[in-house]
Amino acid sequence: MRNLIAGLALVSLVAGPLAALAQDTKFAQLGQELPTPNTYRTASGAPGHQYWQQRADYTIKVExxxxxxxxxxxxSINYTNNSPDVLSYVWVQLDQNIFEPNSMSNLTSTAKLQEKVQLRAVEYMAREKFDGGFKISKVTDRSGKPLKYTINNTMMRVDLPSPLKPNQSFSFNIDWKHNINNQKTLGGRSGYEYFPEDGNYLYEMAQWFPRMAVYDDVNGxxxxxxxxSGEFALPFGDYKVSITVPSDHVVAGTGELQNANQVLSSTQQKRWAQAAKSDKPVVVVTQEEATQAEKNKAKNKKTWVYSAKNVRDFAWASxxxxxxxxxxxxxGGKNVLAMSYYPKEANPLWGQYSTEAVAHTLETYSKRTIDYPYPVAISVHGPVGGMEYPMISFNGYRPEPDGTYSDRIKYGxxxxxxxxVGHNFFPMIINSDERQWTWMDEGLxxxxxxxxxxxxxxxxxxxxxxxxxxxxxxxSAKDTQVPIMTNSESVLQFGNNAYGKPATALNVLRETVMGRELFDYAFKEYARRWAFKHPMPADFFRTMEDASGVDLDWFWRGWFYTTDHTDIAMSDVKWYTVDSQDPAFVNAQQREQQNKAPQTLSQQRNLKEIKKTRVELRPELKDFYNTYDPLATTASDEQAYRQFLSQLSPEQKEILNSGLNFYEVSFQNKxxxxxxxxxxxxxxxxSEEVVNIPAEIWRYNNNDITKVFVTEKPVVSFELDPYRETADTDLSDNYxxxxxAPSRFEIFQQKNNGQNPMQRERATSSRSTGNSNGQ
Incomplete structure (x- = not known):
């Protein structure tokens, strides 16, 4: 008995060091992968005491x-150099140039032709017919003197007349124009939709003006x-934007409307004031008013003026x-206007859900990050399926023409x-570099x-x-995946890689690895530290560890730097019980096992076919061994047992009589x-029991480990990952x-006529009503 106890302890003590010989890098600390901390970005993940960022303020007029x-x-752009560097030029983004016929995007896009191709796909492939891109007419300094500039595809370098020193500002002007793309045929993150039924247009305008690029301490x-694919890296600043449109247009824009008394009727202004005090949506411009405007089509113009403070971009819709x-x-004690703009084609779905969803987003995101700091948050329905900008977003999904919709459309x-709307927080406020790291905004x-x-x-x-x-x-196949830590333009399976995988990783981190309390505190600290700043991946990784006290390098390495997946098998289970050496107990147990042992097929048939054995026919052939019971307890057995007990301490006797079960479970990381x-x-x-073992159990051997579970009650089954917490790709070896594991076969039948459930219910109700009336 003493030897058995010592043996069990030895397994736990020596398994790690011996297996360490086979260790690989899964638990190595992130060293070369992360940049060296400095006075701008600290080892804790917080901004350093010399952190800086540039600023760009805009005054824009557009028609x-x-x-x-x-x-x-x-x-007019006023650019402030807060860096310690002297700048001889600045870079401006010309993202509309993606629509130029010979843009790098068009030239490098790939496609295959099939015998049957949708018309929209043909229009998209023939997009060189669209005269897109910025037409820059002039670039001048504040006094109107021309500045030298060079356009390189979607970027423009503006050479400064003299070096811009630290803490200095430079103002310059750009005049431009561009055609608006038909978003339904050419795609893109902005554009127009034409409604042939009433001959009107709906415009969602983004990347519509030349915008300053980011200059920072990491990339220059x-x-x-x-x-x-890679979206936009932009500095913060203040905006004043004047938007001239047909007088019957309604304009939604980033920021606060400055001249409501000039663009809204007195009745609409009263409704707007009422909405600012209401905890339920109030209609400011009604469907009847919008429908009347569709018919009249005013020829004169109005200018809507918007002002936005400390934002990184400006978008609008008209x-x-x-x-x-x-x-x-x-x-957080501050009033915010949640608003929605949508055509009648979006009702009743949008009128019921859009603004409520905006409000819900502000409340839930603020709870887990920082209080929403802006005065408005807007949802606009139009051709763009989903795109985000400060205080305003473009969203898709509309009901059928009869007003019904499927659950897919509703929840979509x-x-x-x-x-x-949530993108207001990531990356509009916690302002990560989308051009480099899509996951930092989309995944979070x-x-x-x-x-x-x-x-x-x-x-x-x-x-x-x-x-x-x-x-x-x-x-999925390794050659169709890349690590999360891949540049935005090189990502494969964009939705899974940049959205799904990082989101799932964070959920696993919150629920299984860290626990909600530690995770939520650290995540909120990251948002607080980097609000209105430019965080990088290392800042996020380091902050999550710093604020929680949890070493997560193994997690970042596995989930973000590799294409490994979770597939852990429970390869073997061995059951041990303590040998009490009590002869009566041991012999009785062995006898019970013998009695329970199943008979072989031959034994079963022999019982029926062999009527009498020779010994049964001739009893004189029996001897000592025909009556000897090897499982009977003898006096010598009892004496040996008493001698054994006399050598044990009270603690050892307690273990001996505990009836504990020892299960050696083997796990394989496949x-x-x-x-x-x-x-x-x-x-x-x-009854059941769930045991949570930290990932560090793999630190000495990343591939094969064993764990001993000690239980008071016998275990009839083991299950690994019972609540599906780890994204294990093969559950068949988790038991x-x-x-x-059940699989399914599908029985096909003719599909219905394509109606959504609301339509089918209406049709059924209509038929029932008709039958009732007929009777």
Whole structure:
């Protein structure tokens, strides 16, 4: 007995050091992968005491041509150099140039032709017919003197007349115009939609003016070309924007409307004032007013003036088709106007859900990051399926022409609004470099979207966030994946890589690795530290560790720097009990096992076919061994047992009589991604116990480990990851004893006529009413 106890202890003590010989790098600290801390960005993940960032303030005038779908504008940029560097030029982004026929995006795009191709796809491939891109007419200094500039695809370098020293500012002007793309045929993050039924247009305007690029302590100038995937890196500043449109248009824009008394009727102004005090949506511009404007089509113009403070961009939308509703949301004691703009084609869905979804987003995101700091938050419906800008977002999904909609459309609308409005926080406020790292805005925001969706409605059908929903991607072919830490323009499977995988990783981190309390505190600290600043991946990684006290290098390495996946197998279970050496107990136990042993097929048949054995026929053939019972307890057995007990301490006697069960469970890491082990043990009496083992159990051997579980009750089955927390890609080896995993075969039948459930219900009700009336 003494030897057995010592042996069990030895297993736990020596398994690590001996296996360390096979250690690889999964638990190595992130060293070369992260930049060296400095006075700008500290080892804790916080901004350093010498952190700096540039500033760009804009005054813009723009006019919309509703006849030719184009805009003409002029802007004045005041650029402040807060860096310690002397600048001889500045870089400006010309993202509209992606629509130029010979743009790098067009030339490097790939496609395949099939025998049957949708008309929209043909229009997109033939987009060189669209005269897109900025037409820059002049670039001058404040006094109007021309400045030398060079356009390189989607970037423009403006050479300064004299070096711009630290803490100095330089003002310059740009005049420009560009045609507006038909978003339905040419795609893009902005554009117009034409409504042939009433002959009107709806415009969603983004990347519509030349914008300053970011200059920072990590990259210098961020002037990677815009190819379509990597979005935008922009400095903060103040904006004053004057937008001239047909007088019957309604304009939504980043910031606060400055001249409501000039562009709204007195009745609309009263409704707007009422909305600012209401906790439910109030209609400012009604559907009847919008419908009347669609018919009249005014020829004169009005100018809407918007002002926005400390934002990184400006977007706007304009149409005579807009219905407009708004409500007040109290965020941290501050009043915020949540608003929606949408055409009648979006009702009743938008009138019921859009502004409520905006308000819900502000409340739930503020709770987990920082209080929403801006005065308004807007959701606009138009051709763009989903895109975000400070205080304003463009969102898709509309009901059928008869006003009905499927659950997919309903939840798709709520989700896209939460996602795009949520982008106000990531990256509009916590201002990461989207041109380089898509996951820092899309992944973090998708994770926050998942949490907000779950607070909207119990059982909300979230598309991303749950570990089990990323399994198919995680186990897909390695040559179709890249690590999360991949530049935006080089990402494969964009939605899975930049949205789904990082969102799932954060959910796993919150629920399984860190726990909600530690995670939520650290995540909120990251948002607080980097609000209105430019964080990098290392700042996020370091802050999450610094604020929680949890070493997460193994997690970042596995989930973000590799394409490993979770596939942990429970390869073997061995059951041990303590040998008490009590002969009566041991012999009785062995006898019970013998009695329970199944008979072989031959033994079963022999019982029937052999009527009498020879010994049964001739009893004189029997001897001592025909009557000897090897499992009977003898006096010598009892004496040996008493001698054994006399040598034990009281503690050893207690263990001897405890009846403990020892289970040696072997685990194999088949997918490469080290993860915590969540093991559920089901006991013989029907009860269960779940044991959570940190991922550090793999630190000495990343591939094969064993763990001894000691239980008072016998275990009838073990299950690994019972709550599907780790995105394990193969559940068939998560059970012991093995459990057959069900598969399904599908029975096909003719599909219905394509109606959504609301339409079918209406049709059924109509038929029932008709039959009743007929009777």
């Amino acid at each position: 919309l041509d509703d006849q030719n779908q184009s805009i003409t504008g002029s802007e 100038w961020q002037h990677k070309q815009f190819l379509g 149409s005579r088709k807009f219905i407009w509703d708004a409500m007040n949301v109290n965020v 609308l709520i989700s896209v609004i939460i996602h795009e 925001n998708t994770f926050m979207q998942y949490l907000s969706e779950q607070e909207w409605e119990r059982g909300y059908p979230s598309r991303r966030g749950e570990p089990q929903d990323i399994v198919e991607y995680m186990k 997918g490469g991604l080290v993860m915590p082990l969540i093991v559920r043990m089901s006991y013989e009496d029907g 012991f004893p093995r459990r057959a």
